[in-house]
Amino acid sequence: MNWGEIRKAVLDGKPVVLIDEGREFEADLVYPAEIASSEVVNFMLSAKGLLCLTMDMDEALERGFFPLLSKEGETNFLVPVDYSETFTGITAEERALTARKIAEGLSVKAFRYPGHLHLLGGVGLNRRRGHTESSLELMEFLGFKRYALIVEILDEEGDSHNRDYALNFAREHGLPVLTTDDVWKEFVRRKQLIRVYANARLPTRYGEFRIIAFDNELDFREHVAIVKEPYGEVPLVRIHSKCLTGDTLASLKCDCGSQLAHALMMIAQEGGILLYMDQEGRGIGLKEKIKAYELQDKGLDTVEANDALGHKADERTYEAAFQMLRALGVSKVKLITNNPAKAKALEEFGIEVVEIIPAPGEVTEHNRPYLRVKAEKLGHRLPFEV
Ligand SMILES: Nc1nc2c(ncn2[C@@H]2O[C@H](COP(=O)(O)OP(=O)(O)OP(=O)(O)O)[C@@H](O)[C@H]2O)c(=O)[nH]1
Numbered sequence: 223m224n225w226g227e228i229r230k231a232v233l234d235g236k237p238v239v240l241i242d243e244g245r246e247f248e249a250d251l252v253y254p255a256e257i258a259s260s261e262v263v264n265f266m267l268s269a270k271g272l273l274c275l276t277m278d279m280d281e282a283l284e285r286g287f288f289p290l291l292s293k294e295g296e297t298n299f300l301v302p303v304d305y306s307e308t309f310t311g312i313t314a315e316e317r318a319l320t321a322r323k324i325a326e327g328l329s330v331k332a333f334r335y336p337g338h339l340h341l342l343g344g345v346g347l348n349r350r351r352g353h354t355e356s357s358l359e360l361m362e363f364l365g366f367k368r369y370a371l372i373v374e375i376l377d378e379e380g381d382s383h384n385r386d387y388a389l390n391f392a393r394e395h396g397l398p399v400l401t402t403d404d405v406w407k408e409f410v411r412r413k414q415l416i417r418v419y420a421n422a423r424l425p426t427r428y429g430e431f432r433i434i435a436f437d438n439e440l441d442f443r444e445h446v447a448i449v450k451e452p453y454g455e456v457p458l459v460r461i462h463s464k465c466l467t468g469d470t471l472a473s474l475k476c477d478c479g480s481q482l483a484h485a486l487m488m489i490a491q492e493g494g495i496l497l498y499m500d501q502e503g504r505g506i507g508l509k510e511k512i513k514a515y516e517l518q519d520k521g522l523d524t525v526e527a528n529d530a531l532g533h534k535a536d537e538r539t540y541e542a543a544f545q546m547l548r549a550l551g552v553s554k555v556k557l558i559t560n561n562p563a564k565a566k567a568l569e570e571f572g573i574e575v576v577e578i579i580p581a582p583g584e585v586t587e588h589n590r591p592y593l594r595v596k597a598e599k600l601g602h603r604l605p606f607e608v
């Protein structure tokens with residue numbers, strides 16, 4: 223279903239089933255508060271979770287609603303309310319009325335508290351990837367105000383983490399289904415949160431570049447671009463993940479340092495862009511990478527070591543790389559990589575990968591087993607024998 227079709231279903235009284243795949247595996251029903259009706263609220267209550275109204279936290283505070291203490295990253299509840307002209311506030315009809323009144327933008331003075339409609343404050347999908355934040359973006363994508371009613375779907379046993387039950391529930395009632403990942407991807411496409419902050423000359427051994435730093439409200443990390451102009455309509459692009467040991471300390475355990483040098487040389491000659499991504503250790507961070515090295519010293523390979531530490535083999539994502547390219551006005555690339563996942567990720571966001579150019583790295587006695595594992599387990603296409 224596209225956004226227009228989902229909007230139609232919603233206007234028809236069908237809440238969206240929003241599945242939190244990968245995070246909590248929870249499914250919530252989500253519905254625009256501004257058009258909440260007695261019927262829809264009554265139906266949502268049949269899902270058995272906690273019916274809440276979500277709104278942007280900043281706005282909730284401005285309007286005088288009271289936040290409850292919550293730990294960093296946890297659900298941000300506010301004191302529940304009833305619209306002042308309700309009787310008890312508990313009925314489906316009265317909760318729907320309270321929801322619509324909140325969506326009208328009335329201040330806290332128009333409500334009694336504590337009441338029967340729980341409130342959740344969203345802190346922005348870039349800061350927290352929960353149902354609360356996702357529901358608010360979803361409202362916006364569907365053309366509604368940023369207030370949603372949400373409720374978890376519990377199964378026969380009362381469990382909230384039953385994906386099949388939720389899908390069945392959706393089918394039975396003809397409800398649209400989305401994942402929080404769908405919402406996140408659309409968010410990344412629609413909202414440009416990375417902007418050029420500084421652009422300076424950077425002469426190097428490989429040639430004369432410019433280095434570009436960004437204001438990054440998407441993942442808040444310090445990625446940079448090293449650019450050689452002119453780079454034309456379809457620039458040569460290398461997305462290089464940080465490797466302190468390989469890039470800076472000349473480690474021979476991996477091929478990163480030599481790949482970086484090679485890419486910079488190519489870009490110096492032809493023009494292009496190197497995105498230097500703050501994604502140390504395939505996204506697990508330096509400390510964890512060194513822990514993984516410790517396990518590799520004991521005989522595990524790079525994938526097994528990540529696994530033993532409870533990490534995915536590769537935890538990188540490329541939303542930031544995509545938005546950096548967009549900030550630089552690039553929509554088509556010739557990508558220097560052996561890793562098909564990078565090309566696939568860019569294409570998902572609408573960047574056209576016109577050509578994939580192999581990224582040769584130096585093979586040493588120390589990195590040969592590592593490169594073999596990357597080819598065998600991580601799908602890398604190596605332009606040389608290992
Ligand atoms: N977790 C973990 N990360 C590693 C290990 N060895 C190298 N890395 C990291 O792997 C990443 C390699 O980045 P890239 O060279 O950009 O990516 P790639 O997947 O090799 O893909 P291409 O080089 O483009 O073919 C860097 O972040 C390194 O820090 C290891 O043994 N364990």
Ligand SMILES: [Mg+2]
Pocket residue numbers: 246248353
């Ligand atoms: Mg939840």
Ligand SMILES: [Mg+2]
Pocket residue numbers: 477478481
């Ligand atoms: Mg590499």
Ligand SMILES: [Zn+2]
Pocket residue numbers: 465467468469476477478479
């Ligand atoms: Zn490396």
